[in-house]
Amino acid sequence: MPHLTDTHTHLYDVQFDPDNLEMVNRAISRDVKHLLLPNVDLSTIDGMLELCKQFPENVFPMMGLHPCNVSEDWENEMQLIEEYLRHSHYLAVGEIGLDLYWDKSTFDRQRSAFVYQMMLAKELHLPVSIHSRDATAECIALIEQHQLFTGGVFHCWGGTLPQAQKVIEMGFYLGIGGVLTFKNAEVSTILKDISLDHLVLETDAPYLAPMPYRGKRNESSYIVEVATKLAEIKNVTLAEVAEKTSANAEDIFKIQHYINTR
16 A cells, blocks of 8 residues: 655654654554654754654654744744754744634734744745644635745644635645544535545644544554545545545655755
């Protein structure tokens, strides 16, 4: 079977401290060949880069500031993150975006940080990994307002069908994870009208574990369950899902080019 690609997984999270190496090897043993790590803030960079160093053919970093971690001092933190992006090699700018689920009071600085990082991605010719929890419309509006058509992924897709069509029209892909396997998940209905040409797979581990692991710590090997559910919805084989979604991930993130030129 063609390999799978987990386009969004936080393998450096403290929840993986006891067994992170074993967890990566479990994913690789299930043909999850490429695992892409979005950064969260300054505190996660060292752990992320160390894991990438230990699995140079399989685990690859992004660099960005997560919207839930945009503090009052975000501009100073952003200076350091920008230095990493300008002077080292990363697949993408991420995880960036907007989150109106946890704390609406920080929206103004979230918005400023998002636009700044999108502009940086555009300048550096890098794709982005966008977090848009309860804020898909706001993310779309800012991208259009500032003409920030960088390409990349709207991670953990949770928007409507018209929003999905708009995002695709703007040159972005939809990241599909464990929520797809939940009973009565709205995203399963939306995906009936979206071609595999516009989808990538992800886990967002350690969060959002798919069935039958829901409520437990998620890990990248569980992406097989997501791929299996997507194959069922699209009435294609698991191999077709693996081949197409991994090809899409390659088109977005240029993984092989990264391996060859780092």
